[in-house]
Amino acid sequence: MSQAIHLSQIYLDANATTPVLPQAAQAALTAMEDLFGNPSSSHITGLKAKNMMEQTRQRAKTLLGTGKGKLIFTSGATEGIQTGILSGLIKARENIEPGKNYSILYGATEHKAVPNSLEHWNSILGLNAEIKAIPVDSLGNLDLEFIAREVPNALMICTMAVNNETGVYQDLQRLEQTIREHNADTFWMVDCVQALGKRPLKLSETSIDYAPFSGHKLYAPKGIGFIYIRDSAPFTSFIAGGGQEGGLRSGTENLPGFAALNVIFEMLLDHENSCFSTAEKLEQYRQQLVSSLTAAFPEIVFNHSFENSVATTLNFAVPGFSSKELMDLFDAANIRVSSGSACSSKVTRSFVLDAMGLPAWQSESAIRLSFGPAMTQTEVDEACDRIQLAASALTHSCLMLDDTQLSDDRTPLDGLVQLRGGASCTWIYADLKTKQVLIIDPLPELEKRINTLLECQQLAPIAIIDTHGHADHISGRVALAQKHLKQQKCDHLGWPESSAKIQIDGIALDMIKLGELSLVKVASPGHTDDSISLLLTSDITKLKSSTHFAFCGDTVLMGSLGRTNFESSSSNKMFHSLKQLEQLIGPNTLLCASHDYNNEFTTSLMAEAARNPLLEGALNGKLSEAEFVTEKAHLDANLNDEVGTEIMCGAYTTDCQKMAIKEYDASNLQQLAQSETIKWIDIREPHEYALQHSLGIKTMASDSINVPMTRLVQFIQQHQDDKSSEWVLVCRSGSRSLVVAQAMQRLGFSNIAHLKGGYALSS
Structure with missing residues (x-):
């Protein structure tokens, strides 16, 4: 065992949270050690604390141009959002006319805290208003025509100044004009969390009623925030109690948080003595990072326009790479970025990018890189160097090509590789000695990766085969075959016509060679009429003991059997295909399916029969063909037709509960x-x-x-x-x-x- 060497962290996830600025941390520490009085106390220690708190409030009001509006300190943005929504909706309830239909509007790209809070209070207050998402265009701009049409009946409208995923900012002046021309009285909340320190705000010059902010998004500690409330806007205390904050928000004040914010506000107001960069400098940083990312990943796609987004946020995707892969790559380089995707086969898309109408792959593969206004040139330079180094490392996995790097410096491929596109699987088997390769169920989105792998490893395909006609996606087989197997004649699934004919257990089968191994084709109709299983074996006379892998398509899935309710399906035929497969390969051969919905990688007939009564009954003779058909119909009736962007090819027979480890x-x-x-x-x-x-x-x-x-x-x-x-x-x-x-x-x-x-x- 050896310990890891510390490598400096490059933190590029500022939209999630920021480190506490050293000056702010020192101010907070001083407040805890020296200025610890309760602002409600009348002695000198309490008066000093109250003075610091009011100094912080005054600086915030000056910075934000609040005029006569209130500024109340909170625990953070979520509390501010609740305060604004509750205050607006309680007042709006007083003016509801019986029999009239009302709505509540929010931006479709809004942080989930807003629509979730709207649903909560709409229900609690018994308003029964229809909550509607305001569409956005491909640039993330709110649909003003929709607002003009819907806002006359809106009790409240909620928008955001700057989006947390893309950095897209709204034209608040045009937005205000549209809202007030069509409804001068509706209550308007603007989430300003990501705008602080990045966009100019003069709140008193607007008709914004509520504007929540959060300290930890701009170098203050977590647990401190504030909300602006327009002087004419209604207000209801979200937290009642001891009457702090002039009775507006009860609870003993967070003095260390105030002290930290005080320093942040002072720096934002005094540009000459601030560590915060100017807008021009932040734009230079963005361009430098963009140049570095583009050099590292030439096919990179940015998911937003730079014309209407703050310089501190970059949202991008790289064709052929999942967000998880890029997250792991950046983390290995000690660079912190964030992803909108969950680390599982059940792909989670970005609802923000979906709302903008971006292609599914961009939404599923998005990476957000964000930094704060205290970013330095040294940090940007180091980040750019590290990004380039991270991209270069991909050559070791043959995910990218680098002609300057020797081929023997890359990890040689010998054996089976499983590539994924969402929940779909592509299987590649390479024989190191002969430099031959077999490709099974290639996905179109993996075409470039497969081509790169073949070139990098100098591999020659002997066959590119689909296990069946895929209903949930277009096969990538044809394009790969045209590039690598132009002279090979094959059937519609890619099986070579020149294959050898053999007899195994009285069954006539086709076979091709891969180095010292043999690939045997077995017809396995059921999921589709053309389904086949491919058995990779070292001895065709002893399939049960010598088959390394059985590529079974969607005949057997982890936790399920392939669906049989397609036009070309037959549960009767699947019954016989399963029994024949068990006869040929036995219970322990590893099955490699076309889909892996639950991150289980591989399985065997024994492992599946242990949790799948339908399969177990078919293999052990407990179920007749007719009983199997009936039970299979019940199973398919439970299908959830989509996972991510894919059609489900099998219904779970079990909830696939994970074992304790x-x-x-x-x-x-x-x-x-x-x-x-x-x-x-x-x-x-x-x-x-x-x-x-x-x-x-x-x-x-x-x-x-x-x-x-x-x-x-x-x-x-x-x-x-x-x-x-x-x-x-x-x-x-x-x-x-x-x-x-x-x-x-x-x-x-x-x-x-x-x-x-x-x-x-x-x-």
Whole structure:
């Protein structure tokens, strides 16, 4: 075991939160140590505290141009949002006319805190108003025509000054004109959280009724915020109690938070003595980062226009890369960015980018890079260098090509690789000796990645095959075959016409060779009429014991069987296909499906039968063909037709509950280091290793085996006879290692554990 070397962090996730500015932290500490009095106390210590609090308030009012409006300190933006919404809707309720239909409007790209709060208070107050999202155009601008049409009947309208995901800002002047021309009395709240320090605000010159702010988005501690309330706007106390804040917001005041904000406001007001950069300098920083990102990822797509977005936010996607892959890459370089996607096959899209009408892949793969106005030139330069280094590391995984890098410096490919596009799987098997490769169920969005992999590894495809005609996506097979197999004649699924004919257990089958292995085609109709299974074996005379992998398409899925309610489906035929498959490969051969909806990677007939009564009944003769057909119809009736942007190809027979996994944490490391029986598996991708090596970072477990998730199924197959050893999995954060540990335990690895928190919490 060796400890990680500390590498300076490049923090580019300021829209989520910011570090506390050193000057602000010192002011907060001073307030805790010296200026700790209760502002409500009448003695000198209390009076000093109250004076500092009022000084902070006055600076905020000057900065924001509040005029006669109120400025109330809160715990943060969420409380401010509740205060504004509750105040407006309670007053609006007094003027509701019986029998008239009302609405409440909010921007479709608004932070979820707003629509969720609107729904809550609309219900609590019994308003029964229709809550409507205001559409935006492709640039993120609110639809003014929609507002003009809908606002006359709106009890309240909520918009935001600057979007937290894209940095898009609204033209508040045009927005105000549209709102007030069509409804002078509706209450208007503007979320100004991301505008503070980035956009000029003169609130008293507007008819904005409520404007919430948050301190931790601009270098103050968490737990402090404030809200502007126009002098003529109604107000209802959200928190009642001891009567602090002039009776407007009760609760003992957060003096350390006030002290920190006081410093922030002072810097924003005094540009000569501030660490905050000018708008021009922030724009220069953005352009430098854009240039670096574009050089690193030439096909990068930015998800917003720079013409109507603040300079401190960049939202982008890179074709062929998931947001999770880029997050892991940036994190390995010790760069902090954020993603709108969940780390699972159940792809989560950005509702903001969806509302802007962007393509699904951009929404699913978006990365947000954001910095604050205290960013320095040194930090930008270091970030740009680190971004370039991170991109260069991708050559080690053959995800990008670099002609200047020697091919033997890359991780050689020998065996099975699983590539993913959402919940869909593409399988690639490479034979290192012959430099031949087999591609199964290629996805169109992975075409470039596959081409890069082939060129980088200097591999020649012998066949590119689909296991069936896909209903949920267009196959990428044709384009790849036209590029790599122009002379090969094949059927509609890509099976070569020149294949050999063989007999196994009295069944006539087709076969092609891949190095010393054979690929056997087995007709498996059921999910579709043209479904096939492909058996990769080292001995065609002993399929049950020598088949390494069975590529079964959607015939058998993890936790399910493929749906059989398509026009070309037949549950009768699936019944016989399942029995034949079991006859040929037995219960333990690893099945490689076309979809993995629950991050389980691979399975076997034995593992599936243990949790799938329908499959178990078919294989063990407990169900007749007619009974299977009836039960299968019931199963398909439970289909959830979509996951992310994909059509579901099978209904779960179980809720796929994850098993409890033994966990170690940083406190166990010394004990683990002394163990001679533990085998470490580091499941990070090769480029993460390469990047940390180039940055001089040593991994915690120097004797670990590197098994990337893309090559996990190959590892499981190679260790079928070593399932009782104590394996401890580790990754960057502990999330991937937990998922892999659960998958391996389900397949019989009885002594599996993982390192909770991963390298991130163990260095």
